[in-house]
Amino acid sequence: MRLRPPLALEIAAARGVAALSRRLGAGGGTTIPGKLLAELDRDAIDRLAARLATGTAVISATNGKTTTTAMAAEILRPRRRLAHNAAGANLVSGVASALLSAGNADLGLFEVDEGALPELMRRLRPRAVCLGNLFRDQLDRYGELELVAERWREAVAALPDGAQLVYNADDPQLAAVSEGHTGSVAFGLDDPRVARPSLQHAADSKYCVHCGTPYDYAAAYIGHLGDYRCPRGDHARPQLAVAARDVSLQGLDRASFLLDTPEGSRRIELGLPGLYNVYNAVAAAGLARALGAELEEIAAGLERFSAAFGRFERIAVGEKRILLLLIKNPAGANEAVRTLVDGGAPQVLLVALNDEIADGRDVSWIWDVDFEPLLPALRALVASGGRAAELALRFRYGGLDEGAIEVEPDLGDALDRGLALTPDGGELVVLPTYTAMLGLQRLLASRGLARPYWERSA
Amino acid sequence: MTAVRVGHLYPDYLNIYADRGNIAVLTRRAAWRGHELEVAALGMGDAVVPGEHDLYYVGGGQDREQLLVAEDLVRKSEALHEAVGGGTAVLAVCGGYQLLGRGYRGFHGEDMPGIGLLPLETVAGERRMIGDVLLECELEAGEKQTLAGFENHAGRTQLDPGSEPLGRVLAGFGNDGESGFEGCRSGRVIGTYLHGPLLPRNPWLADWLLAQALAHRLGTDEAPQLEPLPDELEHRAHEVSAARARSRGGRF
Incomplete structure (x- = not known):
């Protein structure tokens, strides 16, 4: 029989290691305490998460998860006390570390590595999940895109009915993954003027998830993200609930767009460049909305935001x-x-x-x-x-x-x-x-x- | 100037490990010698006309894409056999390599047909073989060369007895993680798991393929000698990649 040490004792031990790591100059101590906790007792993560009064929300994507999570944090911060893995430590150990240093937080907001998402969804039992995109990335580490999508599909199917699922409907793979959950919320882009003239070389999910026929794209924005339709009628982009329209890209400094939600529309002036940050902003808006933020709070948070670390x-x-x-x-x-x-x-x-x-x-x-x-x-x-x-x-x-x-x-x-x-x-x-x-x-x-x-x- | 004609099979489907890098290397290295590489895409439903190309290139894809092209490739099989019989060269990488064998037996029984251009079969294994690889090759008698790349495959490829591997594994898994061999060579046809992509850091193989393609173009048995290039950056990249394979190449 394995004896389980008291949670408080584990927390104290793990926090001590974090302080030591910083004093030794070994780094920010952003994952070491979590690694120790995960070693001591992996289930402690479940119990720590359960202490957060209003639950947790997780964000995963190949690209943009750090920025999207930081944007959502900026929107939510005025009204919520957040536990947030802001330094980008997004494996089980990193989330455990953020939970350890959560203090009096009432909401957990975590970016999660694509490979770690299924385990963390099982342990954290999040009230909201945001799925941003799936691109080919580090095939030596994650395996093929289809395998990651398959594991996400299983995790989504296991979500309880009451959980909110916010997903990028411009990604055919994610639209298919999200079919397994009722009441999911689709977000995406709707402005063919900022579309690419054709699909990029590195586009991944460009064949119908159901029948394998190449999709027709009314607009292709980034990689395979866009407004797609199977010519045989087997699959098409779902109706967007939260959308960015009338996008204006202003060089290396700014971007702006009209944020369209069921509650109304609002022009957003973003202090970040590029279409990918427009995607990050719509994802953050969709998630914050699912967590109860109002349109004015969302707009104010996005406009206050400046770049996440190193991005x-x-x-x-x-x-x-x-x-x-x-x-x-x-x-x-x-x-x-x-x-x-x-x-x-x-x-x-x-x-x-x-x-x-x-x-x-x-x-x-x-x-x-x-x-x-x-x-x-x-x-x-x-x-x-x-x-x-x-x-x-x-x-x-x-x-x-x-x-x-x-x-x-x-x-x-x-x-x-x-x-x-x-x-x-x-x-x-x-x-x-x-x-x-x-x-x-x-x-x-x-x-x-x-x-x-x-x-x-x- | 001679125009070397390349038929790139399924570039829209089989492109997962930066296969266009291999094409870019062939194109520039031909141009630096005063030749032009004409690359034609051969996609789903496109006819292969024997003799029309001097070199075929087949890249790697995810399982799903590979399955989508497998049936179409079978329809091109007869023409490809005839072309290779007439001296056309072939480079097939990863998934493309598997498709040139007799077939692929999946882990859950889902089978994929091949075209039998190379004397081999592939069976899915439980663990993927992922990591840096280093081979020693001797495509021309007495000329030993090393080939450095990266492998990422679940398939275990078995060569028929007496057939010729591309090289001996110095570090890494190779065809099946056991035999100590990697890839397959049959005349002017080369199949390998090595990507990374393969040719930028192994310029000698790029030149060997160009020479074979030129031989087909010129209708000679003997491949022409290409003017040597300095290749300083290529050798530095090869050295780093070879060192990675020696220090961290995969093994069971």
């Missing part, structure tokens, strides 16, 4: 600036490229490609990204990270002159080189993969240019 950041370095945009898979990187090109394509670019587990060990995805729109304006590329040479090859075979490419695997050397190539008053655009982004954050913090992430994400 989009500008840092001043003397007379120059660094613009940091995380890339991690083809769909996300394509949107980063589109946003850069819309705002004026950079002349100097630093791309840092790592191949740790959190980045994906298989780096083939960089060949699925459409980097080509950046090439005409690009005068110098600094390729960095553990797979710098591979990244350099991607640009060279894409058509960039070999003389314009420098390979600097070390992040510090690459940053120095990139800044040296950037004229005064200019901007160095940096596209790092996940662990390269963490490395750059550490580097910038050690140079006194940015605060460490665990201080900023609170």
Whole structure:
């Protein structure tokens, strides 16, 4: 027989480890206490979640879950005391850590890794679930898209009737997954003017989920997200309950759209660029609405919001600036490229490609990204990270002159080189993969240019 | 200048591991030698005309997409056999490699037909074989070369006795995680699980395929010698990928 230690004792032990981790400078202690708790007693997560008076809500997606969750938090914060894994620690251990430091929170708001979603839905018994999108991502870690979708389908089917399911109806796969739950709420985009002229190369779920015939798209927005219809009539995008219409993209700084809900419409001025952030905002609006927020609160929260950690950041370095945009898979990187090109394509670019587990060990995805729109304006590329040479090859075979490419695997050397190539008053655009982004954050913090992430994400 | 004609089979369905990277490498390396690569997509229902292409490329797909094309490929089988008999070269990667064998036996009994262009069969296994791989190949007698890539497959591929693998596994799983061999080679036809994509970091194989395609184009048995390229970046990328396979390549 296994003896279960008292919950209070486990919590105290785990919190002690977090404080120790921070004092040793080992990081923010964002997952270590949770890992310890998960080791000691995984069921403790269920019991900790049950202490939150108004329950929990979870958000999962391949792309945008950190930003969507942070947007929902901004909307809900004035009226709710939130437990929120804001630093992006989104596995079971990260959620456990957020629950441990929940204090007097009354609502749990968690972004959840796609692979961890089924277990966390089972343990947390959330009152609301938001499903954002499914794109090909880290096939070495998650397996094929269909497998992830199948596991989500089972998790959704097991949701109790009273739970709210908010899903992106522009993703055919998610629309099919959500068919298993009654009363689900569809969100999406409705503005063919911002659609792509055709489906992108990296589009994934482009064949009818029921009969396999290629969908007809009235509008394709990002990857396979759009207004689709099976020509044989077997599947079509559901009617949108919460929609972004009349979208206006304003370069690297802003985007605005008309948020349409059953309760009314409201123009939203977003302090973030790109169509992908419009999707994040509609997802956050749909979830917040399901949790009882009113349209005015939603609008105010979205308009107050500024970028989530590392996703989009500008840092001043003397007379120059660094613009940091995380890339991690083809769909996300394509949107980063589109946003850069819309705002004026950079002349100097630093791309840092790592191949740790959190980045994906298989780096083939960089060949699925459409980097080509950046090439005409690009005068110098600094390729960095553990797979710098591979990244350099991607640009060279894409058509960039070999003389314009420098390979600097070390992040510090690459940053120095990139800044040296950037004229005064200019901007160095940096596209790092996940662990390269963490490395750059550490580097910038050690140079006194940015605060460490665990201080900023609170 | 010679125009090398490539038939890219099912680019809309079989493209999961950045297969267009392989095409980009073939295109540029041909252009750097003054040749032009003409790439034609051969999709569902499109006819294969033997002799019309010098090289066929088949990429990898998710199980669902692979199943969607399998039946159509069977309809192209006769023409493809005739083309290969006439000296057309083929590169098939991952799912495409499985489809060139006699078939794929699924884990739950769902079978997928193949076209038997390579002497092999594939059976689904319980655990996926995922990780970096390094092979030693000897496509031309006395010329040993290494091939570095990434594998991610549930299928266990068994070659018929006496048939020729693409290479010996130095690190990683290979065809079935047991035999110590990877891929299959039959004349100018190459099948392999290695993606990443395969050709950018293994330029010698890209050039070997181009030379075979040129031989078909020119109607010669002997493949022409291509002018060497510096390939400094390619070799650096190969070294890193090979080191990854040695330090963390998969094994049971």
